[in-house]
Structure formats: structure tokens, C-alpha cells
Amino acid sequence: MKTTSSSVLLGHVQGIPIKIHWSFLLILGYVAFINVRAGADTPQVIWALVFVLAIFACVVLHELGHALTALYYGIHTRSITLYPIGGIAALEKIPEKPIQELAVTLAGPLVNVVLGILFWLLASWLTPQGIDLENASLTISPSTFLINLAAVNLLLAVFNLIPAFPMDGGRVLRSVLAMAIGRLKATQIAMIVGQILAVIFIFKGFMGNPFLILIGAFVFFGAAQEYNSVRYTSVLSLHQVRDALMTRFTLLSLDTTLAQVRELILSGAEKEFVVVDHTGRPVGIFTRDLLIAHLSNQPEDTTVGQCYKPSNLTLSPDQSMEEAYRLMHEHQIPIAPVLENNTITAVINTENIMEYLMLTEGGEE
């Protein structure tokens, strides 16, 4: 949710939206600032900024390495977003076979290795007198641009392969472990290794590199979050939709007005609704967030039929809760109707599934 509103869409590759987070502007400002402060002239500052943009283009290619390999296994990528500390490819799901996860993960750093070699060869070809590594300058200029870009790509490959889950190297560790001891236990070990490395990153960061602090925080919380997600999934697979059914619910018809939905939401605790057509067949969903968005620019007598989110996802009480949660996630809907004999007998929402988990895990402890 937050990603969408604070990022700018750059374009699409194979249907995958490539976005850039606003905070990326801070990096450009920062690079310009330290260069100007160090006494650089205007061409030097511009070269430095172009260099930063070139690095981030390489990061996009790294993420496309993940995304296109995932696509080969039939897994779509929701988006690729660039942050100041790197890129994130939001895959719709993690490949089920560890060997496939391994391939998807390694594809990213491999892109950087290939780019590094290419830029190195190009730099060698453009400077026939040979590259003077001894006196190579860290200042970016037309003559040092390519060789520095080659070096950064090789550094990116190496850095990403540090086994700090959820960084690439940590994912490699997880998928290799998963082949031997299963995904849940493998993720737990990868999380612990990742969090230990994150603390080391943060300490190192306080010695002078603030980016390492941000990366450390990302690794520390990311590792725990992914472990929890895997843990929930494995618990959810043991239960069925029938265990967490919401039997007290309100259905919305297509001709309900926004004013009526507003009244309904304010007078009770429900926030998300299944929308049905005049035959009682589910056609989509409507939520408080949609209501807020539409009330800001549409009259109160607009009907749900004009602005609901269509969805053909229906669930059965016999499905596993893990499958239900995954399908709702893939369809990007927080609530879904549960059908028995073609009739909606209940609904289930993601909050209720999490609620069920909390109550089940809490009760088992």
C-alpha cells in the first residue's frame, strides 16, 4: 500500500512495473552535496550523479534477473522498486522447490557479474594502453567511469552474496538448507544468521557508514518478518477455511449507495464486504479504503456497482487456510466469499485468518 503511494512509476518490463521511491531523490541530493563540499566543479558533480544513476540501472537489471527467472517458473512479479539502499522485486510467491528459489536468487548477482565483466572488457577496449589500476582514481570522469562501474558491479555481486537473509546470499543459504531440513527450519536458521550479521552491519555502520545501519535494520526486521510469514504459512496449511469462518456478515448489493455503506461501516465493526449481483452471486468486494477514496471525489449517491473491486475468487470450507490466504494475497483482496452448494454461507478475511492464528498459537503455548 505504502509503496504505491510514495513511489513513482518509471515504466514496465514484461508487464512488471518498475518504480522508484521518492527517498531516492535524497541520494542524488546527498551525492551532489558531498561533491560540491569537496570542491568538485560542475562537470564532476554531473558525472558523479550520472554514475549513481548508472549504478541504479544495474540494480534494476539485477532485480530483473530475479524477476525474469521467476517468470520462467511461472511466477509473476508484482513490481520492482528502487530504494536508496537497493532494489526489491516483489514476487507474487516464493518458488515451491528450493532448487527453483536457488536459481531465482542467484540470477540477480549473476547479472552483476556479467555486467562487471562487460564493463571491464569495454573499458579495456576503449583504453588500448591498458587500465592503470595502480593509479585508478575514485573521482568519476569519462576515463574512469566504465572501470568504476565494473568494480561496483562486482562489489554488488559479492555484497549481495553475504548470507544475511533476506539478502540474496541469505536466500541461497535458506534454499540449500531447505533441501535438507525443510523450509521452516531452514528459514529459522537463515533468520538467526541474518540477524547476527545485521547487528554486525549496524555496529560497522556506526563506525562511519550510515547506509550499513539502514541495510542492517532492513535485514534484522526483514529476516524476522519472512520467518514469521513462513511459520504462519506452515501453521495455516494444517487448518481449513471452515475453522475461521465469519458467519455474521453483511453482503452489499450493486445498488447500495456510498452513503449507505458509510452508515453501515460507522454503525458496526465490519470494514470489508463481499458484493453480490441481483441473483446473489458474488461479483467482487468493497472496503473502507475504497469508500474513503471514492467519497473524496464522488457524490454520496454513487452506487457500489460503479466502484467495487471485481473478483471471481470464491472459497470452499474444505480448502486449506494456507491456500485461501495465498489466493486472497494473489488476487489482492482482503475478504472472500465462502460457498457451499453455490450459496454464500460465510465470508473469510485475512484479518480473521491472522486472528485465528494468534488465538490458536496463543492457546497452544
Next chain:
Amino acid sequence: MKTTSSSVLLGHVQGIPIKIHWSFLLILGYVAFINVRAGADTPQVIWALVFVLAIFACVVLHELGHALTALYYGIHTRSITLYPIGGIAALEKIPEKPIQELAVTLAGPLVNVVLGILFWLLASWLTPQGIDLENASLTISPSTFLINLAAVNLLLAVFNLIPAFPMDGGRVLRSVLAMAIGRLKATQIAMIVGQILAVIFIFKGFMGNPFLILIGAFVFFGAAQEYNSVRYTSVLSLHQVRDALMTRFTLLSLDTTLAQVRELILSGAEKEFVVVDHTGRPVGIFTRDLLIAHLSNQPEDTTVGQCYKPSNLTLSPDQSMEEAYRLMHEHQIPIAPVLENNTITAVINTENIMEYLMLTEGGEE
């Protein structure tokens, strides 16, 4: 919520719990680490750690300066918590008169000024040959301890008075502006000034002081959060409880079992309930969080009567929504019964109030 679970209680002063956040341990580890790395011997490391603890004792006294001045105006402080970037005194509310807020705010830095002078005098008295400021060492040893502590206290006073709302200096700015243009507008201006300074802090931080980055982030988000809170309060004061009543709700009786509450929560959207005795009189509340906490160590047939949260707060439909929100915040309950002619005709919860705000503000835009 998070504060309670991740902080350790040190003790009470005037009934105010003094807590220390776990991340504070990282600071001690960090200080020990950089000293050892710089070749310090064991006594030097111990002196450095004692010095850090002394600084944080001064920070506690700074926060007590705020808290005890607030108490003088009849405002209690929920807790004082120490974080690596400073202390936070969680006042139950902000004084209504700007002049009182000014006094409460200035009391903190004033404590540091007084402490600075005291330590300076003590250091002078203990070194009759005079303090050699020219050759003063930054290494902490018995002979430099007091003079360095004096210097840190004066620095703390000056740093806290930088007008970066919600830091003390920003609160001074807000309260002075509030006397002229009202609290809402004053907070908005203080927020903007604070956020500009926060960006400068963060930039400066990236030049080598990571603590400034953390403080910058705290100021940036803290400023926006406090402004929103003031804005919400001023919008809420325009509306009445009757506007956001929940008329579809479930009451719990004292002999409802935890198993029954579990079923009720899972089968519907309600998460918080008003508890009534056998005469129908409201006696307290029960929530999903309480259910999870109790299910983990009590049998399912435990009754709500054995573990509900007592509360005698009742609201009337004619009260302002701002007052209702403030009272629920002060009683620390997320839901309250609304009475007409001594009968519960509705309930209202904080989520519904926020929902009403979102829908009202969204509709007005």
C-alpha cells in the same frame, strides 16, 4: 503497547515508572567496543561506561523536570522511558494553556543547566589548582569525569533547545506561537520548521554521526504525528459522540467463557466488547488482546468476570468526540459504552472515531 513489552522498569519517582529500552544495551556495547578498539585499558573502558550511565541519569533528571512541572499543573506522566537517542516523558495530556506548556518544556533543559553549573563548581572545588581547559582530555578518567559531565549537560541543554519540534526547542516555539495564532496553526508551523531541521540533521548525520540520523528521523516523523494528533483533536471537538455511534454490537456478561468469546471474535468482525454485570450495568471491557493473553495460560472455561479490565467510564451521545477520545485515552480503554437514561444504547471505540474522521475528512476534500 510496544514500549511496555520492550522496556525494563527501573523504579518509580512520585508514582511515575522510569523505564529503560532494551536497545540501550547496544549503546553500552558500542561504547565499550569503540574504546577497546581504540586501545583503551579495562579501567578506561569502565570509566567510559560509567560516564554513559551518568549522562543517562542526567537525562532522567531532565525528563523528571518536565514530569514534575506537569504534575504541578495537575497533569500526570504515564512513564519516562530512556532510549539510546534520549528520554521521553509520556505526559497524559499537553497543558491546555500555552504558558503552562512553555513552563513544562523549559523545566527539562533548565535541569541540565543547573546540573552543568553544579558539576562545574564541584570540579573546581576538587581541583583547587584550577581546571586546565586548554589541555582538557576527552578521555574519561576520575580527573576529567566531572568537568566532562558539566560540559555534556550544557550541550544537552543547548541541543534540546534547537527549535526542531517535537524536541524541547520546537515545543517552546509552538507554545510561543500558540499564544498568538492558536495551537493548530502554531503546531503546523512548528512541524514545518522541525521537518526542515530534521532533513538537515539527517544530512549532517550522513557526514559521520549516525545518532543524528536517528534523531532526525524521530523529529521528522514525530513532528508530523503530533501535528496530525492536534489536527484530529481540533476536528473531533467539532463533532459529537452521537455522530459515530456503533449501534450493532455485542455485550459480554461476566459468566461468558473465554471459549465463547473466542467463537464470537472468530465468527464476526468485533474485536472489543463492553462487559456488563447481571443487572446490565457496564463494569469494564474485554478485548482480543486480553483473550490472547489469557488463553495462553488459563483454561478455556475461565470466565470474562475473572479477567476483564474494569472501567467505570461511560459516555453520553451529547459529549464532544474530542472529550470521548481523550477520556478513553486516559482510561486506556479502546471501547466505551454510551448511555441514554442509564441504558446502554450503543458503544463507541477509538477505531470507529478514527474511521469517522477519515470518512469526514475524505468527504470534505
